[in-house]
Amino acid sequence: MMNILITGISGRMGQAVKQAVELNPATQVTATHDIGQDIAAAMQAADIAIDFSFHGFTPELLATAVAQGKPLVIGTTGHTAEEKAAIQQAAKSIPIVFASNYSIGVNTLFWLTRKATRILKDYDIEIIEMHHHHKLDAPSGTARTLAEVVCEETGLDYEKDVMHGRNGIVGARPQAQIGMHSMRGGDVVGDHTVMYATDGERLELTHKASSRMTFSTGAVRAALWLADKPAGLYNMQDVLGFTD
Numbered sequence: 464m465m466n467i468l469i470t471g472i473s474g475r476m477g478q479a480v481k482q483a484v485e486l487n488p489a490t491q492v493t494a495t496h497d498i499g500q501d502i503a504a505a506m507q508a509a510d511i512a513i514d515f516s517f518h519g520f521t522p523e524l525l526a527t528a529v530a531q532g533k534p535l536v537i538g539t540t541g542h543t544a545e546e547k548a549a550i551q552q553a554a555k556s557i558p559i560v561f562a563s564n565y566s567i568g569v570n571t572l573f574w575l576t577r578k579a580t581r582i583l584k585d586y587d588i589e590i591i592e593m594h595h596h597h598k599l600d601a602p603s604g605t606a607r608t609l610a611e612v613v614c615e616e617t618g619l620d621y622e623k624d625v626m627h628g629r630n631g632i633v634g635a636r637p638q639a640q641i642g643m644h645s646m647r648g649g650d651v652v653g654d655h656t657v658m659y660a661t662d663g664e665r666l667e668l669t670h671k672a673s674s675r676m677t678f679s680t681g682a683v684r685a686a687l688w689l690a691d692k693p694a695g696l697y698n699m700q701d702v703l704g705f706t707d
Contacts, residue, residue, distance in 0.1 A: 466493040468509035471516030483679035518542045525553040540604030554696035562699040563604030565681030572670045580616040586659040589642035593654040601645040
């Protein structure tokens with residue numbers, strides 16, 4: 464039986480992870496945590512932590528996990544460059560699964576996007592995402608990952624070549640550009656589309672989530688997979704055994 468600490472327990476994802484852990488016969492919740500509480504004591508009561516809290520909490524979480532030698536599953540998004548660097552540094556000491564999305568369907572979308580981009584790299588590529596009106600960061604971590612996949616396959620640079628929305632007289636669309644569009648409204652759990660367009664045709668790859676359980680069950684799967692892994696930084700593609 465794997466003993467799991469859930470951080471960000473009062474959030475929507477924290478509650479979904481709690482439900483997924485309780486439904487899995489191989490796992491149990493032995494500790495929970497919200498920002499402001501003692502993370503060290505909570506960590507001591509568990510074998511591994513699943514984190515869906517807030518990116519600003521990540522440095523404290525990493526320091527505690529490294530000190531206690533506990534693995535981490537990190538699903539929080541919106542990290543700064545410095546926070547991402549801290550995750551990479553911590554992964555030299557402990558095993559960490561760090562993914563923008565733990566849905567098996569979304570990770571299949573990542574894989575399909577890589578394949579499609581290799582074939583359609585000369586097409587105009589646009590990414591559209593929609594989430595509920597409570598979401599704090601934009602674009603979503605999943606949409607950013609999709610853009611990063613496209614950049615890797617096309618040789619583009621995320622910071623230079625991703626256009627976040629368009630307004631005014633922006634001129635003709637350059638071919639070496641990725642459009643990124645974020646919509647917010649209602650209770651949408653998460654919709655993501657990668658569109659490939661050229662003269663005469665358009666291909667769209669779309670994933671729509673209707674329940675947060677798709678993410679939380681994937682996070683629990685990642686925790687179980689991580690149990691016997693050496694220190695290192697892994698993602699959900701590793702967990703699922705996807706290869707290029």
